[in-house]
Amino acid sequence: MIVKTIQDEIQNYLVDASNFRGNCDAVYLPESAEEVEQILEIAIASKIKVTIAGNHTGLTGSGVPQTGIVLSTEKMNRILEINTKENYAMVEPAVLLKDFQNELKQLGFFYPPDPTETNCFLGGTIATNASGAKTFKYGATRNFVQELEIVLADGDKLLLKRGEVIAEKGVLSLSAENGNHLSLQLPNYKMPKVKNASGYFVNETMDAIDLFIGSEGTLGVITKVKLKILPLPFDVLSCVAFFPEEKEGLAFIEEARRLSYSSRSSNSLESIDARALEFFDLHSLNFLRTDYPQVDEKAACAVWFEQELTTQNEDTAAELWLELIMKHSGDVEKVWIGVDEKDKTLLHEFRHAISSKVNEYISRNNLRKLGTDVAVPDEMFLDYYFYCKSLVEKESLDYVAYGHFGNSHLHLNILPRNEDEFQKGKTIYKMICQKAVELGGTVSAEHGIGKSKREYLLMMYGEEAINEMIALKKVLDPKMILGSGNLFETST
């Protein structure tokens, strides 16, 4: 097994995509679950903190060590099996999401969880319960995880199959490979009924596998995974519609969301049924205009949507969408439709370009971004959106607002130009999170908590809930060596 100890060689492991920085003494690169077990047995004996690393695309510092060692999964990167008869794949944790998606596409299959960044490892996406545009239809990563092989902090192995271990009266009983029995008292807090990636997933009758999904490297090392995969749809309608006024674009999303929910509950193929509904405000469009001449110069906002097509609705779906666009004052002549594969790829790039354009702008101007990842219940979303905007506009701060509005999930990125604005932005960021919590929403819908959002997790659930999370972790990791500093701070 490779072990890196020369500081020059380990700098990449000390930072993530949010520029969160840390320290460590060594980086271990195991090639199998057995080597993971060996590392953890040594670490626990010496009480050395272990930070599990995926591909460092995280945005909260969760894969960045503050001390101890890094266990990088990067050598465990094989696709072990793709079974197109039973619709599943077995993979090691460091398979790149984009490689997995490409491989599946060649076989006529796809894997719906699609965080905007595809350079992440599948293990990282499971540990953060990542989601993306298609989450509007398919939900987050957790919906596609069927089995997990996990090495616990003491080196013991756990194999969890969905449906096999269900909580009873708020207690999960787990049996590890060496025969150890673990009884986990689940915390009492109630999770918000919105897209959510904040803290441990808990409810009274939960499946044990769900506790580990989204646990941000604090409960065990994921060493093997069975994922559900789906056959590619017959075709996909992919479009960007532009609206002359923001309120029209937002009303378009509200109506498309309502129609999609109703089509799903009635299993109707002859109506609007979006799989993605994404919003871009005027400031976001201004970032994109130079690279994308397709952006309507009169647009105040845009909506990118996708709908999967069947042979039954391939002709009618586009008509229904164009009618809806017209109803909300969109110019149908300006609609940017992905006609062929090349166009559809360009539309995807357009959606993805906003986060990279903003990041480029930030680093070019040596600024620090304050990026929200909040979601609230659908019925509260519009008021909430205008409230968040009013806070930044009142202080005349630069910002872009975009996001997965189908899921009432807002990325409002504040772009402070100096330290004074940064401090004002931080206060606003906190108010935005506070309001989301008051409305029954979440402080993190997809990026997770990591090290940089701990205070907001505390704000969301309160101290008692955090203590319950710590107590739960201590059953699985008594010496508290894994993912130290993620979700909560602990002294031991």
Ligand SMILES: Cc1cc2nc3c(=O)[nH]c(=O)nc-3n(C[C@H](O)[C@H](O)[C@H](O)COP(=O)(O)OP(=O)(O)OC[C@H]3O[C@@H](n4cnc5c(N)ncnc54)[C@H](O)[C@@H]3O)c2cc1C
């Ligand atoms: C431009 C950009 C856009 C993004 N857009 C989205 C988006 O739309 N949606 C979204 O959800 N995320 C998004 N992200 C965030 C990011 O891609 C995800 O958080 C990703 O899932 C992390 O994967 P990783 O392999 O890079 O993990 P890392 O960042 O290395 O680690 C993330 C966490 O996973 C843990 N971990 C990693 N591997 C394992 C394992 N095998 N076992 C146990 N724990 C493990 C780590 O300890 C850490 O806590 C974006 C990031 C960027 C840079």
